[in-house]
Amino acid sequence: MKILVVDDEKHxxxxxxxxxxxxxxxxxxxxxxxxxxxxxxxxxPHLVLLDIMLPExxxxxxxxxxxxxxxxxIIMLSAKSETFDKVLGLEMGADxxxxxxxxxxxLIARVKxxxxxxxxxTTISPRAVVLPNFSIDAEKLTVIxxxxxLELPPKEFELLHYxxxxxxxxxxxxxxxxxxxxxxxxxxxxxxxxHVKRLREKMRKDDVWQIKTVWGTGYKFEVNTP
Amino acid sequence: MKILVVDDEKHxxxxxxxxxxxxxxxxxxxxxxxxxxxxxxxxxPHLVLLDIMLPExxxxxxxxxxxxxxxxxIIMLSAKSETFDKVLGLEMGADxxxxxxxxxxxLIARVKxxxxxxxxxTTISPRAVVLPNFSIDAEKLTVIxxxxxLELPPKEFELLHYxxxxxxxxxxxxxxxxxxxxxxxxxxxxxxxxHVKRLREKMRKDDVWQIKTVWGTGYKFEVNTP
DNA sequence: GGGGGTTGTTATATGACTGTTATGGTTGTG
DNA sequence: CACAACCATAACAGTCATATAACAACCCCC
Numbered sequence: 001m002k003i004l005v006v007d008d009e010k011h012x013x014x015x016x017x018x019x020x021x022x023x024x025x026x027x028x029x030x031x032x033x034x035x036x037x038x039x040x041x042x043x044x045p046h047l048v049l050l051d052i053m054l055p056e057x058x059x060x061x062x063x064x065x066x067x068x069x070x071x072x073x074i075i076m077l078s079a080k081s082e083t084f085d086k087v088l089g090l091e092m093g094a095d096x097x098x099x100x101x102x103x104x105x106x107l108i109a110r111v112k113x114x115x116x117x118x119x120x121x122t123t124i125s126p127r128a129v130v131l132p133n134f135s136i137d138a139e140k141l142t143v144i145x146x147x148x149x150l151e152l153p154p155k156e157f158e159l160l161h162y163x164x165x166x167x168x169x170x171x172x173x174x175x176x177x178x179x180x181x182x183x184x185x186x187x188x189x190x191x192x193x194x195h196v197k198r199l200r201e202k203m204r205k206d207d208v209w210q211i212k213t214v215w216g217t218g219y220k221f222e223v224n225t226p
Numbered sequence: 227m228k229i230l231v232v233d234d235e236k237h238x239x240x241x242x243x244x245x246x247x248x249x250x251x252x253x254x255x256x257x258x259x260x261x262x263x264x265x266x267x268x269x270x271p272h273l274v275l276l277d278i279m280l281p282e283x284x285x286x287x288x289x290x291x292x293x294x295x296x297x298x299x300i301i302m303l304s305a306k307s308e309t310f311d312k313v314l315g316l317e318m319g320a321d322x323x324x325x326x327x328x329x330x331x332x333l334i335a336r337v338k339x340x341x342x343x344x345x346x347x348t349t350i351s352p353r354a355v356v357l358p359n360f361s362i363d364a365e366k367l368t369v370i371x372x373x374x375x376l377e378l379p380p381k382e383f384e385l386l387h388y389x390x391x392x393x394x395x396x397x398x399x400x401x402x403x404x405x406x407x408x409x410x411x412x413x414x415x416x417x418x419x420x421h422v423k424r425l426r427e428k429m430r431k432d433d434v435w436q437i438k439t440v441w442g443t444g445y446k447f448e449v450n451t452p
Numbered sequence: 453g454g455g456g457g458t459t460g461t462t463a464t465a466t467g468a469c470t471g472t473t474a475t476g477g478t479t480g481t482g
Numbered sequence: 483c484a485c486a487a488c489c490a491t492a493a494c495a496g497t498c499a500t501a502t503a504a505c506a507a508c509c510c511c512c
Binding site: 458472 | 483484485486487488489490491492493494495496497498499500501502503504505506507508509510511512
């Protein structure tokens, strides 16, 4: 389980990291808001610990940005002296919050609780897809790929989005045609091949995912989990 | 400060309006959901008071529709008898909620609280757009562009303002037409193209932002963040 | 009424995207 | 190992969305 720790005070971020690593989590630390958003897309963590007070972009804004593309659980952090608005935090999509200073125990307990809660909820239909160096924002109709914003033509976007929304599942060409082109599409099924090719040549070979050919059936979006 | 009051019972809407006007707010009242969404786009209020039970489209749906295009604060209203789902309301992006019947005092207090919170937190208000060498003041209806005050025709201004208020989000021509022209506009969608062209030729190519064409969809305002 | 500026429409040009086809390569099968 | 079925690729052509330009209608303020 990967956790992204966002705090402008380096030693605090490191301290938190330490607690989490002790519990077997993998962590990454960043110290400002903009970086948090960027690193989030690259790192694709399973949980985000997010301080409110940050340079450049505050925690609420970071939270909202992340929520644009992901339903990843977020825990907000705030110093006791800062006024933390719970309603606002929840509105922006935070899952829980912790007031600093906190006991290591409490931190771990909340992290575990949120992850447990999240586990049960997110099995269905993500409107946005997030993987390391790859995320799809269905609302903005864009793909963030290795830090760059990729603008794909409509059909390619739909196809990639559909496949990526159902990782591991193979689809027949007919299925893909009716899903992305519509039922009334009467053309050749080779059309799908061509679009897959076009997608493939825009993507690197060394990603953790790829569009695989399922011989005799069609295609699937596969994520390697090493 | 403009407040949009949405309630299907006319006399209740009027009553609420009365309280608010007494406090110096400008108000507009509508009595059903669909109208609320349309009027919202035209009226561009600073806050929305939104009843849950509405004909045609309930308050949750209206809330979601508004959240598609704006971060304006929204306060939900519900009769005590109705089951108001707080979580659902917050998920849809509401900022607060009030149970009817309520004291005028309470209403005003919450309105003020939400507006205050909103003011302090959102560094970029959707009513004013600020970027390097480019800022829009929606109150004064002016654009400051590379140090000069640019006088744009009304329609061009509204279009630019609407797009710039939602950076990164693509809009269909129909959506732009109803947002900037009003829902009664019956003309051709090509109208939008022409206005975009006119805006583009008034702007430099080397700005940090631009109006981008989203093929198959419409247009978006994009800010480059290198 | 006349003139400048604004707005909406239309026709044409341009170009992006899409689908088809042909060819050659790959995979599985007997 | 040969064959058939299937798939990858490239190139082409068609289609559709958008850009552009030119015109017509409108408004409003003198």
